[in-house]
């Protein structure tokens with residue numbers, strides 16, 4: 372595997388050099404021989420499967436964890452950060468996979484927290500603080516009230532605030548761990564514009580992502596990690612995505628969208644006239660057994676809200692939802708589950724996972740609920756069930772009894788998927804089923820969905836990944852501003868036809 376390093380003019384000394392880094396958590400070896408070099412004026416991608424050790428490596432750089440072995444050098448000098456404050460002082464700003472703002476503080480307070488001596492908060496000049504915050508946000512081209520509590524912001528805006536914080540620090544090194552996982556296309560563009568200008572001003576950028584189109588658009592260099600170790604580092608223009616993927620997974624990948632043709636059966640889900648003030652209006656559709664129906668549209672079009680109303684997490688003002696001909700009461704997930712409906716929610720950290728419970732308990736949570744009507748799921752059966760589903764999704768963890776909180780971001784997602792797949796649903800609703808999941812497992816999730824449909828399960832999928840929609844759906848319902856703007860058959864659905872409906876430009880065309 373050709374590892375070309377330090378070619379061209381940027382062969383100067385790196386700002387950051389991590390060498391031979393190792394880190395264990397109990398029995399789990401998160402890092403064994405990690406290596407990374409970041410250069411001024413360059414965006415560097417770090418890619419690898421879920422659990423490869425990417426987040427752990429940057430937490431070491433951020434001073435959050437101490438390495439067991441290896442060296443961290445800044446400007447050629449070895450450092451041993453005792454905490455995140457020291458890393459910050461060295462000019463390293465990190466935007467973590469999980470947004471880390473204080474919800475109760477305002478945007479401006481979040482931007483300047485930590486750089487104000489403790490205890491003096493009530494005494495600082497708020498007007499001046501808000502002015503400086505507004506100036507920072509303006510540099511990012513965003514309109515955000517600095518006096519607003521951060522807790523009410525969208526994920527995208529929270530990320531922008533974190534980036535503004537990095538700029539306020541005059542960071543020389545900006546690290547972003549999957550910053551785009553919750554962003555729409557426009558927001559990603561805005562973020563990339565900011566990152567490019569920071570990079571061109573001489574900052575070193577590290578970008579972690581499972582989206583290769585973004586990696587290619589932003590980065591000049593790319594490092595692949597596998598099983599906690601360095602595999603390769605190349606100039607982006609000297610390597611193909613296929614090569615990167617092969618190095619990540621250590622084998623050839625099968626088809627990304629292994630869609631099976633299924634003759635749809637009886638109608639399982641019927642939604643009629645579903646409305647909720649300010650959210651959605653007069654939404655109606657059906658999903659038949661064996662069918663995969665996708666809800667497409669821009670972020671904010673109301674897709675997640677519709678599936679949440681169907682499942683009963685959100686109430687509905689008007690409209691009916693029927694499963695197998697039986698009407699579901701509004702606002703009762705319990706009734707939906709009893710009717711055989713499963714929902715894999717979009718925000719899995721908040722809605723899908725009990726972080727303190729073990730991997731095993733999480734994976735069998737729904738199943739146990741359903742089985743408790745007939746009897747107990749014995750310890751052995753629970754273990755077998757959890758082991759089977761987590762293995763089918765190539766979930767990486769130490770022991771089944773480890774708390775879910777210790778899993779990598781992508782592996783937490785897989786546990787949530789396992790939990791609902793194990794429940795053997797009649798109607799499976801998946802909201803962004805492959806967000807944060809690595810490329811090899813994405814293909815695996817698609818294969819599972821396809822198999823479930825072939826077994827007669829009705830599947831309703833919300834996805835912002837157009838290729839996933841086009842690759843997997845039998846029918847595509849495109850939402851715009853809370854309504855269904857149009858329906859496309861598998862044959863009619865193309866990137867163009869979906870986007871036209873999603874943006875409302877088909878009316879003009």
Ligand SMILES: Nc1ncnc2c1ncn2[C@@H]1O[C@H](COP(=O)(O)OP(=O)(O)OP(=O)(O)O)[C@@H](O)[C@H]1O
Nearest residue numbers: 396401421422423424425426427777778779780781
């Ligand atoms: N605090 C912790 N305690 C125990 N194990 C941990 C802890 N943090 C990480 N691990 C383990 O270390 C390994 C690497 O995790 P890490 O979060 O670095 O992966 P990642 O490459 O960022 O994956 P993803 O793409 O899913 O975010 C995983 O097996 C994970 O379970």
Ligand SMILES: [Mg+2]
Nearest residue numbers: 426468779780
């Ligand atoms: Mg991670």
